[in-house]
Amino acid sequence: MTRAPGALVAALACAAASGGLAQTTFKSGIEAVRLDVSVMREGRPLRGLTADDFIVTDNDVPQRLESMALDTAPLNVIMALDNSGSMTGEKLAHLIDAATAVVNDLRGTDQGALITFSEHVERRVPLTGDRDRLARGVRALRASGGTALRDAILAALALEEDEDHRTVLLVFSDGQDTASWLTERNLLEAVRRARPTIHAIEIPEERIRSTPPPMLTTSPNADPRKPPVPGSTPLAGSFLEVLTRAAGGRYWRATKPEQLQAVFRAALDEMRTRYELTFYPPVPNRQGWHRVDVRLKRGAATIAARPGYLVESRP
């Protein structure tokens, strides 16, 4: 999808200069805005692009860009994997194979972490470069209980980062959230303020669960009084799809467990073949939400990037 200006009005994001590969904090709160951008053409990453190939606008104002290919930047890959009761048998076996493949494909300076979620969110392996430990954690997965997907994503976002790596979340789930305290609205708010890019892989529930209980299609913590968060509407499709769009990542849908390994590998490949676009807004920058649009000057492509950033007042 090439994002048309305004198409994702206020979908949540922030590309803050307060973290990442290099930063300086100004009193205004934002010095440089760094965008982690993926460009795909005909299903393949488009390589070799430079700043001159992009047009980026901040609230419709074109920006002067710097760019850097991120294919050699070390990654922190935080896997948040669904091990709820519906993940038993063949599905779990394929998930273990797929996650193990990701661990094996990590490069020398990359790190990984493993969070799992049923109704309990667990940190199985903290951020580490120890692939054996990660692989053991993956192999120890067992399925049971409900699904606290949103709570797990928040927990993953709150993990300590380190400044030398680019942090990405890889979320896998096979169904609807059944146990989270956090609402969809809450999580989108949190994502708007977080830095990591979120990628998600899903096997749609209807293909897996024969008879989803009525309550499992709900998240009872939602508050019907408030209007939906801009950019989160309409949520006709998967929430994960909306979430990844807000977090500048990609969403994959597998139709069979056998596809998981290929999809997980494609996700890791996509994480590497991205660009970092940097621009410098005026200081002081206007507080509030800034809508950012990224396009190519020439040719059609599917671009994924956070749709904006938030400038908050600082004490």
Next chain:
Amino acid sequence: MRSTAVVFLIVLSSATRLAAQSPQERLLFESYLQSIRAYQHDDFDRRSPGIAELSKGDFYKIRPLLQREEPRVIQTAALLHTEVALSATDAERVDLQLAYAEAALNLLPRGLADTPAFRTRWYRVVSTMYLARRDPEAARPFLERGLRSFPDDARLHLLSGIAYEITAQVHAINCVDQACTTRARRLDLLKWTGFAAADYRKASQLDARLFEAQLRLGRVMAVSDNEREARSLLEMAVNNATDMRHRYLAALFLAALDTDAEDFQNARSRYETATRLCPWCQSAYVGLSFVGGVTGQAAAASSAIEQLFEKRALEEVDPWVEYQFPQLDTETLDGMRAQVRR
């Protein structure tokens, strides 16, 4: 299938009067009584075909003979069929066994002092069985019949409210998460929460110590634009409830109200109260982390999640999960079991 079972019960009452007692029927009944005795001695296999696969026709034949037995035998028969229903996996068998159980209950002499209590407890157990299966629609007919017979039973009103609340939750979430833009959908939500609120109010009036009714009424008020009443009820629950889980949930719900009002300082304080009430409960740490994040305190957000990972207790169920997924009322069921086995 459920309507078939009801028709069956109607036909049953007339068939009963006509029933003759052939040697085969006596033999059938003797086998039935053996199952009852085995159950009384806690020696009954729920999969025993004599009960688990009992046909409607055979039950027609048994019923008039059962009516002549002592009340305890009739109670045991009702409980026996309920046990089979509890362990059955196909809906048709569950419906049929519960129809047998209810038919047996209706044989109990009305004048007997124990009869109302036993029947009330049965309606509670069966309702929670369906609520535990996330099927409020299936629980509804039992709740209605129970409340028709026992309109002043606070717990049945509470269960009826929970069934409505579950239905309302489905509407609420679809409404919010799929961008509630239609007035009809919003009204639909208010309708179900309104029904739930009426039942919770009634339950509270009937039993002021039933804090769960106050708690749930507070929650329902919170999601249907009655913030002031919600706060008042939840404050009452957080201060007075005797069950830690209810106090925890009240603190959690108040934190959600504060978060919605963007009063993050109070929200944090509520969540901290919740973590003190239940140090291993996931939901409060998640809430605390969220509040830390939206107030720009990344370290506090991370710290809350660290605490979650350190203090979690995987063998325990978070009260928030219990709230959404009511469980079978095993306490009442155990009491009934003990009663027929004593």
